[in-house]
Amino acid sequence: MSLRDGAAARADGAPATPADGALVRCVNVARTFGTGPTAVVAVHDVSCTVPSGARVALMGPSGSGKSTLLHLIAGLDAPTGGTIAWPGLGAGPNGRPGPIGVIFQGPSLIPTLDVTENVALPLLFAGIPAQDAAARASAALDRVGIADLGPKLPEELSGGQAQRAAVARVIAGRPRLILADEPTGQLDHETGGHVISVLLTAAEELGAALIVTTHDAQIAARLPHRWTMRDGGLATRGAGPGDDRRP
Ligand SMILES: Nc1ncnc2c1ncn2[C@@H]1O[C@H](COP(=O)(O)OP(=O)(O)OP(=O)(O)O)[C@@H](O)[C@H]1O
Structure with a gap:
């Protein structure tokens, strides 16, 4: 698979094009870690x-493959079988798919940078001038309700504030797809609910699709589309209230 391949063949053989509204298309995707008797599928x-516009809760037991699938969809990892194409996103710098924002499990802020610098850093890596990056970072922090925390170091933030900062870092990149890997896993229920609200608002304002992995049924209920993984396969699909679309 080439990460530049924005028009890989669909399962029915027709080319996947942005016209059909698909941001990402996975066909018979597999990822095996290792080889031989110790290989893990x-x-x-x-x-x-x-x-585009999807709001997906990706659920399933621990070890069922949710994070692995998310990393594949993000283009951070390559499948060992099948194809992934990003027909509605195209290729960004370095051949990776175009604007995708990823929120990882647990703390992801760089401890020695203040919050504004953390949010601005990916923009600097993308070649955006420092002043513009700082302005976009401040605006993103404002959007997630922590404008006053910009000068703080990550260690001075609560878990919920740190996840808001992680959401701000994603917003600043103006992605068309947001992938959040258990963004509320280490938060109490109420704080987790606020983080999901912030994510949903951000996705709405950006016109971005959103996939959230979660073990929390109440968090999942906030998203209309439900995908469930079991033993590495996508076991059930659709299933949000009033929605039976296939993934
Ligand atoms: N880098 C890796 N090397 C080897 N095995 C891995 C690697 N990453 C994941 N695995 C294995 O792949 C399987 C799926 O892991 P994955 O993290 O995708 O599950 P998950 O559904 O996200 O779990 P959780 O809900 O606990 O986060 C597990 O058996 C895991 O041990």
């Missing part, structure tokens, strides 16, 4: 489409 035979 983390994901197998997953076919799914992420339409």
